[in-house]
Amino acid sequence: MSTDTATPARTSPPPRETRRPSRLRRSWDKHWYAWVMVAPVVLVLGVLIFYPLGRGILLSFTNLTEANQLAEICSKSITGTEVCKPNPNAWEVVGVDNYVNILTGKVGEFWQQFGVTLLWTVTCVVFHYGLGLGLAVLLNRPMRGRGIYRVLLILPWAVPAFVSAFAWRFMFNEQFGLINSLFESVGLDRVEWFADWKTALLTAIIANIWLGVPFMMVTLLGGMQTIPGEQYEAAEIDGATPWQRFVNITLPGLRSVSMTVLLLGFIWTFNMFPIIFLVTGGEPAGQTEILVTGAFRSAFEGIRNYSLSSTYGVLILSILLVFSVFYRRALRKQGEVW
Amino acid sequence: MAPGTTAGHSTHTAQVNKQSRARRSPLASLGLHATLIGASLIAVFPIAWVVLSSFKPKQWVQSSELTLVKEPTLGNYEYVLFETNFPTWMLNSVIIALCTMAIGILMSATTGYALSRFNFPGRRKLMMVFLVTQMFPVAVLIVPIYKIMATLGLINTHASLVIAYLTIAVPFCSWMLKGYFDSIPTSLDEAASIDGCGPFQTFWRVIMPLARPGIAVTAFYTFLTAWGEVAYASAFIQTDDRFTLAYGMQQFVPQFNAQWEYLTAAAVLVTVPAGLVFLYAQRHLVSGLTAGGTKG
Numbered sequence: 001m002s003t004d005t006a007t008p009a010r011t012s013p014p015p016r017e018t019r020r021p022s023r024l025r026r027s028w029d030k031h032w033y034a035w036v037m038v039a040p041v042v043l044v045l046g047v048l049i050f051y052p053l054g055r056g057i058l059l060s061f062t063n064l065t066e067a068n069q070l071a072e073i074c075s076k077s078i079t080g081t082e083v084c085k086p087n088p089n090a091w092e093v094v095g096v097d098n099y100v101n102i103l104t105g106k107v108g109e110f111w112q113q114f115g116v117t118l119l120w121t122v123t124c125v126v127f128h129y130g131l132g133l134g135l136a137v138l139l140n141r142p143m144r145g146r147g148i149y150r151v152l153l154i155l156p157w158a159v160p161a162f163v164s165a166f167a168w169r170f171m172f173n174e175q176f177g178l179i180n181s182l183f184e185s186v187g188l189d190r191v192e193w194f195a196d197w198k199t200a201l202l203t204a205i206i207a208n209i210w211l212g213v214p215f216m217m218v219t220l221l222g223g224m225q226t227i228p229g230e231q232y233e234a235a236e237i238d239g240a241t242p243w244q245r246f247v248n249i250t251l252p253g254l255r256s257v258s259m260t261v262l263l264l265g266f267i268w269t270f271n272m273f274p275i276i277f278l279v280t281g282g283e284p285a286g287q288t289e290i291l292v293t294g295a296f297r298s299a300f301e302g303i304r305n306y307s308l309s310s311t312y313g314v315l316i317l318s319i320l321l322v323f324s325v326f327y328r329r330a331l332r333k334q335g336e337v338w
Numbered sequence: 339m340a341p342g343t344t345a346g347h348s349t350h351t352a353q354v355n356k357q358s359r360a361r362r363s364p365l366a367s368l369g370l371h372a373t374l375i376g377a378s379l380i381a382v383f384p385i386a387w388v389v390l391s392s393f394k395p396k397q398w399v400q401s402s403e404l405t406l407v408k409e410p411t412l413g414n415y416e417y418v419l420f421e422t423n424f425p426t427w428m429l430n431s432v433i434i435a436l437c438t439m440a441i442g443i444l445m446s447a448t449t450g451y452a453l454s455r456f457n458f459p460g461r462r463k464l465m466m467v468f469l470v471t472q473m474f475p476v477a478v479l480i481v482p483i484y485k486i487m488a489t490l491g492l493i494n495t496h497a498s499l500v501i502a503y504l505t506i507a508v509p510f511c512s513w514m515l516k517g518y519f520d521s522i523p524t525s526l527d528e529a530a531s532i533d534g535c536g537p538f539q540t541f542w543r544v545i546m547p548l549a550r551p552g553i554a555v556t557a558f559y560t561f562l563t564a565w566g567e568v569a570y571a572s573a574f575i576q577t578d579d580r581f582t583l584a585y586g587m588q589q590f591v592p593q594f595n596a597q598w599e600y601l602t603a604a605a606v607l608v609t610v611p612a613g614l615v616f617l618y619a620q621r622h623l624v625s626g627l628t629a630g631g632t633k634g
Contacts, residue, residue: 034452038452044501044505053479055482135377143370145371156385158617160562160609162584163605170388176399267472292475
């Protein structure tokens with residue numbers, strides 16, 4: 001891959017802070033076009049992600065809900081002038097109460113949802129990667145119909161996630177779903193998929209695996225095509241078996257692609273809202289809720305509990321941040337520059 | 339990945355594989371095709387089942403009897419297309435997806451280029467920020483973003499959705515395009531600057547045309563993001579005439595007793611344009627995504 005050759009700029013370190021008063025000015029003169037190019041993105045992200053995030057962090061230390069958000073209650077008097085009185089039940093800063101309530105289980109089902117989320121994420125990512133890699137290896141060789149196989153295998157990715165969720169919910173329907181009908185026609189019992197959390201979670205995991213494999217397959221396939229063919233030739237001359245070639249050439253060659261897609265896959269699956277929300281809907285009784293859908297439900301059903309949803313958000317983000325920091329550190333220890 | 343290197347590698351791979359193909363036994367060949375056919379069936383089947391069901395009248399959609407197509411009808415499509423606001427929703431979705439696509443490409447291309455070519459202060463931090471934005475659960479950002487949109491008076495407008503979708507698509511696309519630009523030799527930039535091009539001209543006249551495959555992937559990604567998003571659409575849009583397809587489809591899911599026959603027809607109608615965009619872009623997918631995926 002020629003990627004690392006392309007940025008000569010990277011080799012010269014950014015100008016370190018100097019005490020000269022003109023350093024901002026000089027920096028601007030030197031880099032203004034770069035800054036202009038990134039400005040729109042920085043602006044949009046700043047306004048729509050970091051400002052809300054900052055507010056969310058502040059909100060998580062209050063007890064703000066839809067019901068107590070007004071600081072004053074105003075009413076028109078007979079003369080037509082507005083009279084405002086302070087709201088006796090107005091929201092207030094409650095410190096870390098929200099965190100304590102959530103983490104001790106007083107509000108919501110944090111730890112149960114955390115467990116389900118981990119099970120869900122790890123299972124999905126393992127299958128995504130394993131099946132994606134397997135299919136990519138199969139597709140990475142010349143054969144008849146390769147193009148057709150590739151298009152067919154990519155198809156699930158072409159379907160919007162909520163449509164797929166709906167399709168699987170339809171197939172797992174307990175009365176007229178295809179899967180139960182198939183079970184019946186081969187003499188098996190119908191399964192009440194959404195009556196038990198294990199089978200309910202299984203339906204969502206199957207749907208998500210189906211949805212996510214094409215991405216992994218395509219990315220890994222692309223990675224494989226950048227591995228120089230000479231390496232395989234040399235290995236073949238040395239008499240390496242296909243399995244040895246796979247372990248010693250393909251896997252190391254895919255390393256940097258794999259590391260990126262595994263991290264992204266983990267994050268995306270962890271936060272995968274529509275599948276759980278639409279396929280199981282948390283059935284039975286909220287037992288298949290993952291953190292994101294759990295947060296949505298505890299925060300948006302009934303009175304909108306803004307502070308609670310913020311607290312959940314901060315917790316989810318912290319978990320993912322800690323995870324990626326450790327992930328990257330582990331990579332760096334093994335000499336990965338990324 | 340630069341076009342030249344791709345071609346070089348794939349011919350090498352092809353040669354090696356040609357040798358191994360000659361040696362592949364009929365049994366191995368059978369196994370290979372059987373596995374791929376099986377996998378393709380699993381990949382296609384749920385879609386095919388929804389398509390088949392969409393042509394069935396209600397009593398056969400909601401029947402436990404297994405039938406491929408019985409009494410096929412276009413009634414479900416007729417209802418969805420003519421008795422509901424579906425065409426309006428389709429138009430809304432197209433407008434929103436195209437706007438998101440155009441603005442998204444422009445923003446992520448300039449950003450990706452700056453990240454790839456210039457070592458400006460804040461570059462590494464911006465890369466980190468893009469990774470971090472992938473970690474934000476949508477469910478949690480919706481309320482604050484709703485409040486911002488309300489303050490700006492954008493609730494129930496197409497603009498609110500375009501802006502919201504940009505925040506989802508742009509970080510990832512900038513990341514991908516940065517990887518793609520990395521693979522275009524910098525000697526081209528240098529040559530352009532010797533010829534008297536400024537950084538913007540170089541970007542627009544030299545790099546953008548070369549980056550077409552990468553741009554195609556980005557375009558496809560932003561389009562599909564906008565096409566299939568439900569959460570923001572349901573939060574920001576309030577009147578029936580402004581719904582997007584994805585959200586409008588939810589109209590067929592009342593609290594109890596979903597209208598599955600209309601849902602299946604709507605699902606097919608929603609998926610077809612997205613699928614066409616996808617199949618058009620998929621040729622470039624491998625090269626585009628890999629370039630983005632290899633280096634952070």
